[in-house]
Amino acid sequence: MSQTVDRALSILPLLAEGPADLGQVADRLGVHKSTALRLLRTLHEHGLVYRQSDQRYRLGARLFALAQEAVENLDIREIAHPHLVRLNEECGHTVHLAVHEENEVLYIDKVESRYPVRMYSRIGKPVAITVAAVAKLLLADLPEAERRALADKLDYPLYTPRSTPNAAAFLKELERVREQGWATDLGGHEESINCVGAPVRGTDGRVVAAMSVSAPNVVVTGDELLTLLPLVRRTAEAISREYSGRSPVKDPV
Amino acid sequence: MSQTVDRALSILPLLAEGPADLGQVADRLGVHKSTALRLLRTLHEHGLVYRQSDQRYRLGARLFALAQEAVENLDIREIAHPHLVRLNEECGHTVHLAVHEENEVLYIDKVESRYPVRMYSRIGKPVAITVAAVAKLLLADLPEAERRALADKLDYPLYTPRSTPNAAAFLKELERVREQGWATDLGGHEESINCVGAPVRGTDGRVVAAMSVSAPNVVVTGDELLTLLPLVRRTAEAISREYSGRSPVKDPV
DNA sequence: ATGGCCGTTGCAGATATCGCAATACGCCTG
DNA sequence: CAGGCGTATTGCGATATCTGCAACGGCCAT
Incomplete structure (x- = not known):
């Protein structure tokens, strides 16, 4: 030094x-x-x-x-990954990180039980934008006009009876997510899979990424998964802090 | 050093x-x-x-x-912002505020339609110094020697056929801006974008900042945009008055 | 005028910095 | 699993670099 x-x-x-x-x-x-x-x-x-x-x-x-x-070179994934791994170790479930780009929401990282490995086969694939928790988080932060325009353009496939059925329902759901600061997907994509997620924010407060924890309800019920919410939110906030430069150095020898 | x-x-x-x-x-x-x-x-x-x-x-x-x-410590921005917002509400177009520093001209504030949000993505980025209306305003106020020296040092990229082609043309344009007290950029940076701007002056009459209104000519033609000139100048003068402490509206202490 | 305040410069001593060479680490290869 | 290669890291002595001092000069207010 x-x-x-x-x-x-x-x-x-x-x-x-x-x-x-x-x-x-x-x-x-x-x-x-x-x-x-x-x-x-x-x-x-x-x-x-x-x-x-x-x-x-x-x-x-x-x-x-x-x-x-x-900022152009800032890779959220680099910063978030260790946090995702830690969260995975603590709760044992699959952890996702996603960003919003060009009317799509993509996974950019994933940590699976026992396998702290980048599953590139899955990463980069667009998510089910109308139902996934991370998608709701990312879209809920858009200006109202854009949200509206996007909601109109989307298709609302009924993956399950619990899938978001139409634009009106979707917008309503986004509004709720926006206000509560977290999101869920309870069997909206696959009948037996539940997710709970939280947003990662940049310095200006805007949502730059979203993360979620997923688990099949043969392992934990939706209600049990919700008990992880505080942990998920803490993790997302830790990533936000580091990403926005609030914690410059964490371990100087 | x-x-x-x-x-x-x-x-x-x-x-x-x-x-x-x-x-x-x-x-x-x-x-x-x-x-x-x-x-x-x-x-x-x-x-x-x-x-x-x-x-x-x-x-x-x-x-x-x-x-x-x-950027938050720049007091001109503090003072100017409400004026920019008001101007935006009145004309509906994008409003910029810029300053000159170290041979660069940078945007320090921006108000976009419906969106009174700091677009840090754009703010802080150096502007196209040879064509932007705000750049002309700020540079036109320099002493002649500095103006000349700077004009020689610059590159003159041809963003469009209407871009300022060389130092001679640039100096001539600056001279005109200096005399008329306002500036335009008619498709000099992007073919379809026009701007009209006016200077903000401090107590001593020197130009401390510049503001402009921008609009694509699919919305308003260059001529139509020029009809906004009186409004733009009035706004710039209001900011000047308040900045130099001669604000008729409110006097601090 | 004159004194005080602040920024600036030249200088000699002190010390932090530099490059070297050796070590440790991770990764791929055989 | 051993070996080799490329990269990061550390200890150390020589010395170039930085530091604090003190003196100078400009500016403002008294």
């Missing part, structure tokens, strides 16, 4: 609180003014800090550009 | 191109692997880089969080 770089980087969260002048930065860093000056200059040359007209420093524009590119 | 910090920060744009492993980073930095390792570790501890499961490095989510806090 480099001391100089460490100090320089510590300036960034400091400036995130608001603009500061040289003296303030030096004080809060606990270094001499000349030292702070040189660090700020280097940050400035890289565009990470900007010097406003009153000579105070604040975070710079390059930060935006980098963040932009960072 | 600090060599160590300089090297560390050089890693960020490098990783913005995509994930890289230790060796690649060391090579591109021109330093020994152990050096690169220590720099990367420091960046990692601050959350600026993330280590994915294949041990390669990638930009981290903390960058996103920092950029977000940075």
Whole structure:
């Protein structure tokens, strides 16, 4: 770990609180003014800090550009996977992670009992969008207009008697999911399979992914599965925190 | 200027191109692997880089969080936002707010039809500096020497046949914008999109920000959009007044 | 004018950083 | 299962780099 770089980087969260002048930065860093000056200059040359007209420093524009590119490379799956594995170890059931893309909802990760392995054969396949818990979570977060438009376009196949029958029912269900912050699929896709899921949110609060736990009701009934809800929600929230940068480092040796 | 910090920060744009492993980073930095390792570790501890499961490095989510806090600290945005929303309600089109920083022009706020939401996906992204109405407004206010120097440094990509073709044309356009006090972009960036914008000025009369209204010409033609000019200018002036503390509406303390 | 405040610079000493080489680890091959 | 290869990691000494100091210069308010 480099001391100089460490100090320089510590300036960034400091400036995130608001603009500061040289003296303030030096004080809060606990270094001499000349030292702070040189660090700020280097940050400035890289565009990470900007010097406003009153000579105070604040975070710079390059930060935006980098963040932009960072987000494009951000793979939720990488971050979520360990959490999914842990959840699987705790409850023993199949765990899914899904995202919404182009009017489809796709699984992007899956952890199955005994098999902490990426089942690519299944991953990437569109889910039953009108009934799956993860689909409800992802679509419930859309603006109302889009939700409406999408609901109209969809087909509502009756996989089982419990499948969502039509657009009206679907929209109503989405509204409920939106308000309660979690979703279920109780035998809506396969008669004997129940799911309970929770949303993963980004910094802006929007739902970026959804996860769920699935189990056949020969193992646990729907009601029993619901007792896992707190655990599922905690896991989803942990992923959200890490994804949005709220927990920068978890285990620094 | 600090060599160590300089090297560390050089890693960020490098990783913005995509994930890289230790060796690649060391090579591109021109330093020994152990050096690169220590720099990367420091960046990692601050959350600026993330280590994915294949041990390669990638930009981290903390960058996103920092950029977000940075944009929230811009007081122009605070002041302007309600005005932008009102303008959006009145005309129905997309409204942008942008500032100039370090040879770049960036959007710092955006209000979209029905959607008074911060689109961070777009906010923070540098604008097409040679054609956007807001860019013309901000650059037109620079001292002539700076304007000239900047115009020479820029590239002039031909997004469309109407894009500004070269430095000479750009300077001429800036001169006109400077005199008339407003600017347009008629299909210079995207063939079917027109914009009309006006400057926001501080106490000393200098342009501190610029705003614009954009609409596809399938909705309104360029001429029709121009009829909104008085409204846009009035809004910009209202923001200017409030920003420079001469707001007739409400006076703080 | 003049004193105080803040940012900036040159310098010599201190120390953190660098590259090297050796080690450890994971992965694939035979 | 052994062996080999590529990569990440660690300890260490030489030295380039960073640091704090003190002096300078500009700016503002008294």
